[in-house]
Amino acid sequence: MGSLGHLTGTAVQPDRRAGELDTQRKEGVGGTHIPVLFHAVLDGLFVRPGGRYIDATVGGGGHAAGILAASSPAGHLLGLDRDPAAVEAARAHLSSYAGRVVLVHSSFACLAEVARVCHFFPADGILFDLGLSSLQLADPSRGFAFMAAGPLDMRFDPTQDGPTAAALVNGLSPEELAALLYRYGEERQARRIAGAIVAARPLHTTLELAAVVERAVGRRGRIHPATRTFQALRIAVNEELAALEAALPQAVEILAPGGRLAVIGFHSLEDRLVKRFLARESRDCICPPEAPVCTCGHRAMLRLVTRKPVRPAADEVAANPRSRSARLRVAEKRGGEGGKGGKGTKGKGR
Ligand SMILES: C[S@@+](CC[C@H](N)C(=O)[O-])C[C@H]1O[C@@H](n2cnc3c(N)ncnc32)[C@H](O)[C@@H]1O
Secondary structure: OOEOOOOOOOOOOOOOOOOHHHHHHHHOOOOOOOOOOHHHHHHHHOOOOOOEEEEOOOOOOHHHHHHHHHOOOOOEEEEEEOOHHHHHHHHHHOHHHHHHEEEEEOOHHHHHHHHHHOOOOOEEEEEEEOOOOHHHHOOHHHOOOOOOOOEOOOOOOOOOOOOOHHHHHHHOOHHHHHHHHHHHHOOOOHHHHHHHHHHHOOOOEHHHHHHHHHHHHOOOOOOOOOHHHHHHHHHHHHOHHHHHHHHHHHHHHHEEEEEEEEEEEOOHHHHHHHHHHHHHHOOOOOOOOOOOOOOOOOOOOEEEOOOOOEOOOHHHHHHOHHHHHOEEEEEEEOOOOOOOOOOOOOOOOO
């Protein structure tokens, strides 16, 4: 396994995960990770025997196992994860495919470099299943869960030097904290929560933070009042949107003509970023509409396979509440027309 470092960068927005509380309850401790939209992903990636695929967020290896099975007997998979514990979990889960798998501890922000070094350039399909895995949520020592006591960490990669959630919570000014909660959590009560945090700090544990937020804004409905605060801190700690912004153009570069890009996002900021990127890269001209002639010289690199995002069906949501907010978008690299035949994933957007 290599370690190719990680880029981190900017910020994202909030999560409208209705049922987050349910999810944390069901997956609270000792959860397993159920891959979301499993068949839609395999279909969208157009996995075929002998193909070469990249899982940029290999996690526990659930989607990766499906890709390896569907690409048998000679398909290969490169799996990346920023979390060294996820890489080890994937290694164990994928042990029966050992000769066909390469696993690398790296951020997908370094995707092109990793793919080159590992000889997965070009690739036939690339998957991003963004965010947090149930394995990470279920381990209180990682600090992602507001339902279990743990340190305020929230780093996907605990070996990274970047700030922990505790450093942000205890170190930012009230204004900075409110801006972070608003920007990455779309938290309407950002100022009130930031004020309460500043008055209560230093805060050291997830439960302390969750209690401070709950005291500040009260509890209404099934969504825990700290959901958006935890999401915002996680996004900021890991600079999740910056990594995604850096990785998407690299994915297009790596894909072979006709190769597929599949991205599962779990909140509006992620999905908006993916949607805009795919829309832009599937258009020839990106000049402003008022421009009389095209001066941009932009050429479409992609063909949209899903015009609307694929959402999980009700039975999947019932079995796996984490899937509730999942949105899958798929595009194909141009230049391979005729090769994939119409086996596209049909958008079922609401
Ligand atoms: C939803 S889980 C993926 C689960 C996986 N598809 C499965 O079936 O088991 C998301 C994973 O992405 C990883 N991750 C988040 N940001 C990353 C990044 N910038 N680079 C690589 N991995 C990242 C997380 O550590 C987590 O393991």
